[in-house]
Amino acid sequence: MSVLTVNQLSRDYGNERGIFDLTFQVKEGEALGFLGPNGAGKTTTIRHLMGFLRPEKGSCSINGLDCWKHRATIQKDLGYIPGEISFFDDMTGKEFLNFYSSFRNLKTTSRINELIDRFDLNTRGKLKKMSKGMKQKVGIVAAFIHDPQVLILDEPTSGLDPLMQNRFIELILEEKQKGKTILMSSHMFEEVERTCHRVCIIKEGKLVAVDSVDSLKASQAKKFVITFENEEMAADFTTKWEESTYRSNQVTLIARQNINDMIALLSTYSISNITSPEQGLEEIFLQYYGGSEHA
Amino acid sequence: MLNITLYKRGMRENIKIILAFAAVLTMYFTIIVTMFDPTFGSALSELAKAMPELMNMFGMNPSSSTLTGFMSAYLYGFIMLIFPMVFSIICANRLVARHVDKGSMVYLLSAPVKRKTIVFTQINVLISGIFIIVLYATALGIAACESSFPGELDIPKFIFLNIGVFGLQLLIGGICFLSSCIFNETKYSIAFGAGIPALAYVIQMLANSGEELSNAKYATFFTLFNSDGIIAGDTVTYIQILVLFLTSFILFTASVITFTRKDMPI
Numbered sequence: 001m002s003v004l005t006v007n008q009l010s011r012d013y014g015n016e017r018g019i020f021d022l023t024f025q026v027k028e029g030e031a032l033g034f035l036g037p038n039g040a041g042k043t044t045t046i047r048h049l050m051g052f053l054r055p056e057k058g059s060c061s062i063n064g065l066d067c068w069k070h071r072a073t074i075q076k077d078l079g080y081i082p083g084e085i086s087f088f089d090d091m092t093g094k095e096f097l098n099f100y101s102s103f104r105n106l107k108t109t110s111r112i113n114e115l116i117d118r119f120d121l122n123t124r125g126k127l128k129k130m131s132k133g134m135k136q137k138v139g140i141v142a143a144f145i146h147d148p149q150v151l152i153l154d155e156p157t158s159g160l161d162p163l164m165q166n167r168f169i170e171l172i173l174e175e176k177q178k179g180k181t182i183l184m185s186s187h188m189f190e191e192v193e194r195t196c197h198r199v200c201i202i203k204e205g206k207l208v209a210v211d212s213v214d215s216l217k218a219s220q221a222k223k224f225v226i227t228f229e230n231e232e233m234a235a236d237f238t239t240k241w242e243e244s245t246y247r248s249n250q251v252t253l254i255a256r257q258n259i260n261d262m263i264a265l266l267s268t269y270s271i272s273n274i275t276s277p278e279q280g281l282e283e284i285f286l287q288y289y290g291g292s293e294h295a
Numbered sequence: 296m297l298n299i300t301l302y303k304r305g306m307r308e309n310i311k312i313i314l315a316f317a318a319v320l321t322m323y324f325t326i327i328v329t330m331f332d333p334t335f336g337s338a339l340s341e342l343a344k345a346m347p348e349l350m351n352m353f354g355m356n357p358s359s360s361t362l363t364g365f366m367s368a369y370l371y372g373f374i375m376l377i378f379p380m381v382f383s384i385i386c387a388n389r390l391v392a393r394h395v396d397k398g399s400m401v402y403l404l405s406a407p408v409k410r411k412t413i414v415f416t417q418i419n420v421l422i423s424g425i426f427i428i429v430l431y432a433t434a435l436g437i438a439a440c441e442s443s444f445p446g447e448l449d450i451p452k453f454i455f456l457n458i459g460v461f462g463l464q465l466l467i468g469g470i471c472f473l474s475s476c477i478f479n480e481t482k483y484s485i486a487f488g489a490g491i492p493a494l495a496y497v498i499q500m501l502a503n504s505g506e507e508l509s510n511a512k513y514a515t516f517f518t519l520f521n522s523d524g525i526i527a528g529d530t531v532t533y534i535q536i537l538v539l540f541l542t543s544f545i546l547f548t549a550s551v552i553t554f555t556r557k558d559m560p561i
Contacts, residue, residue: 047559047560047561050404050405051404052401052404052558052559052560052561053558053559053560054556054558071404071410072407072408072409072410073407075404075405075406075407075408076407078405080401080405082398082401082405082561084398085398085401086397086398086399086401087399087402088304088399088402089397089399090308099300099304100402100406102300103298103300103301103402103403103406103408104406104407104408105407142402
């Protein structure tokens with residue numbers, strides 16, 4: 001059963017900005033990664049799901065309730081991390097969390113303390129003076145305060161250092177174990193790859209692909225930089241491997257599903273180093289789109 | 296209908312500014328009251344004789360020589376119109392538009408609290424603030440007069456004068472609040488929230504300044520707060536005050552509708 005449904009959702013901001021005829025679902029207990037470059041319409045979609053914006057066309061619903069008409073009811077069981085976090089600046093972190101919890105009419109605060117410990121959050125400082133990462137942590141705690149069943153996370157790890165990114169991913173994996181339904185937008189493929197079952201890719205407001213993480217990975221091209229013992233070997237290799245170029249004794253190559261072939265071929269040479277540079281989402285996109293063109 | 300947590304938060308934010316206004320009002324009220332002289336005419340009326348146009352513009356032209364008329368002219372023609380108005384402009388903008396502009400509205404809307412409850416709570420914060428200021432002024436006026444000139448002040452009329460000013464300030468608050476609900480950016484919310492009442496006040500000043508422009512009084516809602524009429528006991532003032540309250544009710548209702556239906560770019 002799908003918990004979160006987006007049905008032919010459209011909002012035209014002019015100049016080809018906005019979202020157009022977007023349709024996708026997130027099933028119960030599923031984690032869907034929502035990927036797209038900046039300005040693709042991820043946040044606009046999420047604002048519709050949160051009931052901040054009224055759809056121009058189409059509709060969206062959570063647990064069968066229309067996101068615009070039943071926005072307050074939906075929030076009971078929904079946790080949200082906004083893409084741009086802004087609090088009541090004059091409060092300290094603790095004051096804000098207590099305010100938010102009481103505004104939500106929650107009775108216990110045990111969950112707040114547990115989350116504060118988990119993210120090493122110093123809640124005594126004024127929110128105004130907090131760094132981006134600190135604010136992000138407060139935003140994360142606020143989203144989980146009421147132990148919601150559905151989570152909408154808009155670029156949740158932005159501003160966090162790698163250690164905290166990992167702690168966040170651990171938290172998401174735990175929530176996934178508990179059967180929570182998650183929609184997580186990101187422009188980092190790695191984060192989505194580690195946490196999500198499926199990925200929905202949008203570009204310029206239009207749905208490009210909805211696919212499982214596994215098949216996205218399978219179609220993903222991987223880039224390797226291999227250092228050969230000498231230039232002749234490198235040159236020789238490029239004649240045998242289609243997608244490769246060399247520069248002195250270094251070869252840059254693209255491998256798709258044929259990594260085994262690559263290893264087999266490489267083993268016939270004398271190799272001094274192999275690295276795989278980290279790839280940005282844009283690059284993965286290009287390869288993904290490129291890959292689907294080939295097919 | 297009211298979210299207590301949000302109401303408390305709003306009131307706590309208001310305390311400082313209310314205290315500041317209370318301090319200023321205390322100063323004005325005590326000084327002005329001591330200037331009243333029942334036998335020889337006050338220093339202020341000498342001033343009025345010296346430059347009648349200017350004093351007229353600010354409504355400082357007592358129609359009666361009683362202490363009540365004196366209070367009405369020198370405190371309820373300018374100070375009690377402008378100070379609560381400044382409070383409304385600041386407070387109304389802060390309650391809605393600033394949260395939308397800054398994005399902190401997200402946290403009010405991402406909770407199981409209806410938009411109607413949020414906006415109704417914020418209206419109550421604004422009205423409570425206005426009410427506290429007017430109530431304080433009423434008590435202050437009575438106390439200051441009773442201590443300097445016991446028995447001189449017509450207390451029922453003075454209270455009625457304050458009910459009138461409360462109605463007027465509610466209307467101004469309604470304009471500021473509606474503007475705060477309509478606009479997503481603080482600069483526009485303030486421009487209209489402050490601009491419309493300020494313009495109306497300027498028109499009132501022009502209307503007061505002389506015969507030629509007296510018809511301008513039909514173009515400003517300040518005319519509905521008819522302090523001379525209240526002091527004279529005219530029955531039309533009851534209707535005027537009723538119109539003030541009704542108009543503010545309409546403005547606040549429009550604010551609720553605007554806020555619950557609007558798109559939030561947050």
